[in-house]
Amino acid sequence: MPAMTPDLHFVSCLGAKGFHRMAYRVWPGPTDRPPVVCVHGLTRNGHDFDFLAEVLSRRRTVICPDMAGRGDSDRLPDGAEYGYPRYMADTATLVARLGVDAVDWVGTSMGGFLGILLAATRGNPIRRMVLNDVGPFIPQAALEQIGTYVGRDPHFASIEEADAYQRTVAAGFGRLSDAQWAHMARTMTRPDPAGGLRLAYDPAIAHPFRAQPVKDVDIWPVYDRVRAPTLVIRGAESGLLPADTAVAMTERGPKAELATIAGCAHAPALMDEAQIALVAEFLDRA
DSSP states (O other): OOSOOOEEEEEEEEETTEEEEEEEEEEOOOSSSOOEEEEOOTTOOGGGGHHHHHHHTTTSOEEEEEOTTBTTSOOOSOGGGOSHHHHHHHHHHHHHHHTOSOEEEEEETHHHHHHHHHHTSTTOOEEEEEEESOOSEEOHHHHHHHTTTTTOOOEESSHHHHHHHHHHHTGGGOOOOHHHHHHHHHHTEEEOTTSSEEESBOGGGGHHHHSSOOOOEEOHHHHTTOOSOEEEEEETTOSSSOHHHHHHHTTSTTOOEEEEETTOOSOOOSOSHHHHHHHHHHHHOO
């Protein structure tokens, strides 16, 4: 478990039906370089980056938001609003709150896809970008697999049950220590007023995911507009980021660097020393 405790902050973001609060944790660090913004996957929250952020904060400030409906952020009144337009607007509000002209970006799965969309937008603030097991093409089969668990609202009688659940749904994260799994079980759940624990997310985030038939996602023309130096990290057994897509990402758009992590599927946890060093070395350049 990380020894440091980040500072919890909130920023008000304007949605279709009023304001909602976005939570973000600040890991204070040197300010001579742009801060790093770390954005989590679909059902996760900013605590996924606790181990990475503790190390990166030795070099610069790190910001780990909980996207709307996750962690300590407000749930949206209309589940149909969960989606990339909302996440892009909320991220723009967050960057404005930070008062900086540039940020480095680390995004896992949904957070990486969001990074692509932002980095392809005119006048964007992203200087360097790490995409953790996601790319501009996502196959239908991978999305169907996600559909088997997103939106579930399981109840856990104990933290041990939550730990066992995390080890199942996050098996693709790779080999983690018991302490890391326990940390994940604590940070990905919240007390249920009726007793026990529930996942720290709004099941309604699945609404837009299920509002239309599942099919391949292809945003290659968007990726081709990205100019920020990019590192792609791929789990060697990933179904969400096919190997041929990862290779093509090194040949198109920003011509990304590619690192493949053995023993992982979707997505490398960015918790072990080697993975953290990989990210730190890339972001430290220039």
